[in-house]
Amino acid sequence: VDAASRLLSDLVALPSVNPMGRSVLGPDHLEGRVADYLQRWFRDLGVAVSREPIAPGRDNIIARYDAPGARRTVLFDVHQDTVPTEGMTIPPFIPEIRDGRVYGRGACDIKGGMAAMLTAFARLVRERPVGSASVVLACTVDEEFTHIGSSRLAEQTQGIDVAIIAEPTKLDIVDRHKGAVRWKIRTHGVACHSSSPDLGDNAIYRMAQVVGALADHAADLSRAVPDPILGTPSLSVGRIEGGVSVNVVPDRCEVEIDRRLIPGETPESARDRARAAVQCRVGSLDRIEFLPPWVVMPTLVANPETAEPWLGGLSAAIERVRGRRPAILGVPYGTDGGPLGESGLPCFVFGPGDIAQAHTKDEWVEVDQVLQAAEMYYEIARELGAR
């Protein structure tokens, strides 16, 4: 077995499941095991590595390679966490190499990409090619839920010229994606015995009006002027909860909202529009509470002025390995590039594997793509060093 597959197998065998907001943690939750492994791995390689606490049991691992005479510094970003394992039909943490694939939770999203970045990084350290960019390799926490890792990293990008974010893009380049904002709406009422409902004020009835307004608003959004690549914005009410018992008029009801953003929208503007839609339909926002969002994922938009100079070198490096030019795409899902790109840092998402296999019940990645990606990341560091 090649070194990259062995590395990938090691990483898959270390559970790093994102608890996705759950307060009671299971044995497979959080990124600590992967962080320990990475810290050791970088130390063994003899490079400077820092471990930055982001939340209890959740540390960004950041290593640095200083290239001889480098004029440029490239950030390689890859997340340590995976989605949960419920419903999987294969053992999530017993990696299996079969038919040219590695199976297991995170193989595709994004431990395959991590193995490829580490392999490229080790080769840069070993070979020290002249003219290469310096590389900061940042392994972040909590990409799958509230991306606190990349939000912190976004405050530390001084001296970095361009960022490459590992996600399964099938070795094509993604230079834009939708953003997202998720929040709760809570309606309030007055509880009383259900035998005399007139004495109370039913929070579920109030929420029914709110949900009706949101459904109409969602339909309007689906008819909005689309972004030429990313399409239209969207809104979905995904959860509802209210009431304590059938014989009590409920004094409280909550819904959870997922709103996807396109370029030109901000989380604030999207929430303002939803608020206006509710107010217009219900007549007033009395006893209707918009809670602060728990997910705020900015859109990633390639700024032609800052992105263009890098795109040619990036494409050339990929083409050198693969024999054909990569496509330049937009995707609907969010990445660490949202928070990182917000500060103006040019960000490109690029990695092995197909997003169709991410988060699945039998997650896998093609070994061949991981090996190619390892070579491509190496070539990218060299190529961008000359820009």
Ligand SMILES: [Zn+2]
């Ligand atoms: Zn991912």
